[in-house]
Amino acid sequence: MQQKRESIQERRGKLLSFYRDHKRMPSISELMALFGLSSRSSAFHVSKRFIEEGYVEKDVAGKLIPGAGLFSIPLVGHIRAGFAAPAEEELADTVKIGDYLLGDVNASYLLQVEGDSMEDAGIQSGDMVVFERTSNTKPGDIVVALTEDGYTLKYLRKRGEMFFLEAANDRYPDIHPKEGQIIGRVTSTFRKY
């Protein structure tokens, strides 16, 4: 079993308590013991890391001496004077408009509306429709069905045990679809000017 590697902060903590106990910095072999390292080279590597972090410095003789960083409170990131740079962490919670408009990216397709059959649902001729290919549709969804005359966009309704398609416009009759004609569900619509 491999042990979880200590973080640099954890090691800094151990280094600090060593210093408080002994009033001096550890030697390479003491570093090995302190962090449970199996070789001198890895201890040497750790000491280099400490120097980079500013926890320790080397004196003229090459011995480790405490650096300013050893005693300071660790900062999360760096703060510059003036305005902070945009933080990656903050931006990680944002989503692109494309992804927002899509459902399942790998099952999404585009159609363009022609006609006024869904007018009362606010979907006008010329609008773009994003739909997801899926068999998972339920009454109330706006679905896409493929008929002999092409694609049609309608509400999926259920009366008793019967499913049918209903336009959002009184001038259009209900359609009773055959099995397998409904190919997906609308996830969003948009209009580009």
Add this chain to the structure above:
Amino acid sequence: MNTNSSYPRAIVHFDGDSFFASVEQAKNWKLRGKPVVTGGERGAVTSLSVEAKKLGAHRGMPMQEIRRTCPGVIVLAGDYTAYSIYARRMYAIAKTFTPLVEEYSIDECFADITGLDTERGMSYEEIARSIKSTLQEKLGITFGVGLAPSKTLAKVASKREKPNGFTVLPIERIEEVLRDTEIYDVWGLGGMSGNKLRGLGVFSAFDYIQKSDAWLKEHSFVKPQRDTWLELQGYPVLEVLTEHHAKPHSVMMTRAFTPPSTDREFIFSQLSKNVEGACAKLRRSGMKAQALSFYLKTQEFTYHGVQIELDVAVDAPPRILSAIKKRFDEVYKTEIPYRASGVTLRSLSTIGSVTPDLFGVYEEEKMKDETFRALDQVNKKYGRNTLYIGSSMHALSAPVAKYRTKVAPGFLPAAADGKKSLDIPYLGVVH
């Protein structure tokens, strides 16, 4: 540890049925149920829909003959952007089941689902079927699927039933299935080695696995054929290569031009375009090439080519082009009409591991890096071929034969500049 004796390893192979033609039918509902053939742009069949196959059309048939003998056949130019979008979706959907997916080709992938049975409380067969039906539901095209203990057997299985097939090939069924699998039809034995095996009286895959290791040695069948021999017996030798370790060994770019040409400048320009494209691919994968070959294909389909070694690994066209220029006339003959050109870049290494040479050529190349990175950025932003090198101009300004069917009425001008298309397939008009 897995203890499933039918599947010591569980590999699934997915093969899109008539992939290009199927994508065309999925994109345009009016093509459903109709005989569709793709490859119009190159005058050679790249894919045939089930309906076209029923009319007797097959691969290798000249386009003219297909048009003549198959009434009502619809010949389309390939839409490689769309095929790539569908391919990427295929990989992505398979990866929602397991990260161990090999993006084998534009219409095929492998998935290693070993151990998923206990994890999901489903049998391997159920999992493979579930991936198949998810792919078909989300993409709107069908797949041939094979489940077996090795990649080679999974490919045998996915081929067995077409279209919309599903074949399981557990250890117990290997003999039965391999008895009626032609040696040619085995992955990796289609070419020379298949011929050689037939010459030695090995006609079926079953005949092959009856042979001993000593027999293989005796007839000098070594590494790749021996791997195939083991895989056919149900020993998984070939790994499912995920993106992580599937670094390309070579990058190839070819261009066919119609009508065939004898124009020296034009043909060199085609090669220049090949090199440009291949280098762009290299830069995208962060690699450099130190060897290359280029070839010209005549109207009689014979190839003439030359191999070149470079003194330093590069990912930009200038050095490659000047190397080709020096040796172009070894290949090019004035009186022969050529119909295609191609470039293969080889000896690839990742950028970090390139050894600089002693004479400063590497440093010189490094200067060009920035130029071509800027070029990549521009082309990424404004569309392919917005910026290109001078020697490619001739190839790009040549009239391109238009084969595309008319765009559905009401088609939206995809992006503002009209050059790039959306990465979501547009399926037409809805009423």
